Amino acid sequence: MAKSANAASGxxxxxxxxxxxxxxxxxxxxxxxxxQIREAIVEHRLKPGARLREDALAEVFGVSRTxxxxxxxxxxxxxxxTLTPRRGASVxxxxxxxxxxxxxxxxxxxxxxxxxxxxxxxxxxxxxxRELATSERQALRAGEQSRAIQLSAQFHQRLAELSGNTxxxxxxERLCSRxxxxxxxxxxxxxxxxxxxxxxxxxxxxxxxxxxxxxxFMQRHLKAIEASLSIEESTDEAPDLxxxxx
Amino acid sequence: MAKSANAASGxxxxxxxxxxxxxxxxxxxxxxxxxQIREAIVEHRLKPGARLREDALAEVFGVSRTxxxxxxxxxxxxxxxTLTPRRGASVxxxxxxxxxxxxxxxxxxxxxxxxxxxxxxxxxxxxxxRELATSERQALRAGEQSRAIQLSAQFHQRLAELSGNTxxxxxxERLCSRxxxxxxxxxxxxxxxxxxxxxxxxxxxxxxxxxxxxxxFMQRHLKAIEASLSIEESTDEAPDLxxxxx
DNA sequence: TGGCGGCGGGCCGTATACAATCGATGACGG
DNA sequence: CCGTCATCGATTGTATACGGCCCGCCGCCA
Numbered sequence: 001m002a003k004s005a006n007a008a009s010g011x012x013x014x015x016x017x018x019x020x021x022x023x024x025x026x027x028x029x030x031x032x033x034x035x036q037i038r039e040a041i042v043e044h045r046l047k048p049g050a051r052l053r054e055d056a057l058a059e060v061f062g063v064s065r066t067x068x069x070x071x072x073x074x075x076x077x078x079x080x081x082t083l084t085p086r087r088g089a090s091v092x093x094x095x096x097x098x099x100x101x102x103x104x105x106x107x108x109x110x111x112x113x114x115x116x117x118x119x120x121x122x123x124x125x126x127x128x129x130r131e132l133a134t135s136e137r138q139a140l141r142a143g144e145q146s147r148a149i150q151l152s153a154q155f156h157q158r159l160a161e162l163s164g165n166t167x168x169x170x171x172x173e174r175l176c177s178r179x180x181x182x183x184x185x186x187x188x189x190x191x192x193x194x195x196x197x198x199x200x201x202x203x204x205x206x207x208x209x210x211x212x213x214x215x216x217f218m219q220r221h222l223k224a225i226e227a228s229l230s231i232e233e234s235t236d237e238a239p240d241l242x243x244x245x246x
Numbered sequence: 247m248a249k250s251a252n253a254a255s256g257x258x259x260x261x262x263x264x265x266x267x268x269x270x271x272x273x274x275x276x277x278x279x280x281x282q283i284r285e286a287i288v289e290h291r292l293k294p295g296a297r298l299r300e301d302a303l304a305e306v307f308g309v310s311r312t313x314x315x316x317x318x319x320x321x322x323x324x325x326x327x328t329l330t331p332r333r334g335a336s337v338x339x340x341x342x343x344x345x346x347x348x349x350x351x352x353x354x355x356x357x358x359x360x361x362x363x364x365x366x367x368x369x370x371x372x373x374x375x376r377e378l379a380t381s382e383r384q385a386l387r388a389g390e391q392s393r394a395i396q397l398s399a400q401f402h403q404r405l406a407e408l409s410g411n412t413x414x415x416x417x418x419e420r421l422c423s424r425x426x427x428x429x430x431x432x433x434x435x436x437x438x439x440x441x442x443x444x445x446x447x448x449x450x451x452x453x454x455x456x457x458x459x460x461x462x463f464m465q466r467h468l469k470a471i472e473a474s475l476s477i478e479e480s481t482d483e484a485p486d487l488x489x490x491x492x
Numbered sequence: 493t494g495g496c497g498g499c500g501g502g503c504c505g506t507a508t509a510c511a512a513t514c515g516a517t518g519a520c521g522g
Numbered sequence: 523c524c525g526t527c528a529t530c531g532a533t534t535g536t537a538t539a540c541g542g543c544c545c546g547c548c549g550c551c552a
Binding site: 054055 | 502503504505
């Protein structure tokens with residue numbers, strides 16, 4: 001392995017990892033690595049299109065390619081990375097159609113979830129949600145864009161969890177991750193999706209038990225995000241030379 | 247590999263596979279194996295709790311454990327198999343809570359999908375759906391329970407696909423798979439979930455564009471299935487000796 | 493000078509080998 | 523006779539080795 005050969009970065013990273021994720025010795029380690037990569041993608045620290053070479057990741061995290069492959073496949077199943085048969089893994093670059101579908105799905109699910117949440121919401125839950133919203137605004141103001149993105153997604157995810165329905169919560173979680181990716185590609189710079197005050201307002205509505213209003217609010221909220229996307233197809237493939245020079 | 251050493255069963259099975267799954271040479275092979283295992287689980291040919299040993303599967307399909315592991319992990323992410331850390335894989339045995347959540351999720355999503363489907367439904371689509379419903383009834387009458395289960399799930403999946411929203415369709419697909427597993431555990435024998443005429447009736451409503459009716463019908467349909475489950479906890483863990491002998 | 497074909501390196505895909513761990517069985521002691 | 527402990531077998535988890543494909547570079551030819 002590179003553990004001894006390429007000592008400098010390899011073992012240093014590995015040690016840091018062992019310390020950070022706790023991870024003990026064995027099984028949890030992979031989970032930690034998975035989370036780290038996932039976070040990096042969701043927070044736009046790894047940009048869409050970025051290549052993820054197995055060797056490089058294996059060396060950075062101090063494990064062998066076997067474990068990395070497992071993680072990459074898992075991420076591929078969530079549409080966060082794309083696995084091209086013999087070209088390796090890269091951060092997914094969602095298409096416009098995917099973007100539309102994802103946001104349509106979110107509207108359908110998250111809106112319908114609001115009544116359940118409103119009914120089950122306890123004061124402690126509301127407090128946590130408000131804290132998330134507050135942290136998000138602070139991060140945004142402090143210029144910590146990565147953190148803000150992460151917190152915004154967490155708000156929506158927590159909301160879905162409060163419905164008490166695990167499959168739906170998980171589904172929303174994945175949709176949020178993909179949304180983050182979509183914003184990375186099509187989002188207008190500086191304007192990262194959710195208007196921060198929206199989240200506060202939504203909590204207020206839910207606390208008051210105004211289900212109908214909460215549903216409508218969520219609908220508007222998501223539509224606003226979707227509308228803020230710049231629908232300009234990245235001139236990635238087929239640069240349309242003929243159209244340009246014709 | 248066992249290809250040369252353990253010739254007898256190994257190569258014979260491998261050859262059969264190469265012939266059956268078509269699978270060409272390389273990449274598609276795993277996909278075929280995945281589908282086969284998945285089908286076996288959904289059709290109740292592999293019952294919940296059944297152990298899936300890597301070596302055995304590797305030998306049966308004529309590939310090495312590496313590929314099998316990948317497949318098992320994928321199935322685990324869909325909750326079709328359970329991966330116990332050092333005990334290997336087994337067909338999942340859903341809990342009552344999971345069952346409730348899955349059906350609740352299906353009601354939320356599938357019902358809301360009906361209007362979309364009704365609006366996009368083309369004659370050709372309706373015909374396909376009717377064929378599925380017919381085949382299902384025939385299979386049921388012919389005693390081919392596995393086939394009937396498969397077709398019933400396919401009906402719901404196809405319906406979701408017709409919404410035109412890929413993420414939602416995929417979500418429904420997974421929920422249907424899990425539902426099949428749930429029926430295997432909690433379903434009353436002989437009564438496998440969907441009343442077969444229900445599906446025909448639903449297509450009729452959709453063709454007529456009666457969205458509201460279709461939504462309500464789907465709701466009743468799913469509630470009926472859920473209600474048909476025998477909610478007797480398998481005396482698997484905590485047999486409640488105290489309650490029995492107390 | 494520009495296009496084309498051969499060639500080498502990098503990287504992925506698969507298989508195999510090794511090590512560690514857990515469960516079961518059998519023996520021993522109380 | 524029952525409970526406990528140790529050893530053995532089985533099975534998974536991880537790492538490594540090898541083979542193949544694709545891409546990019548370089549030399550050759552028109």
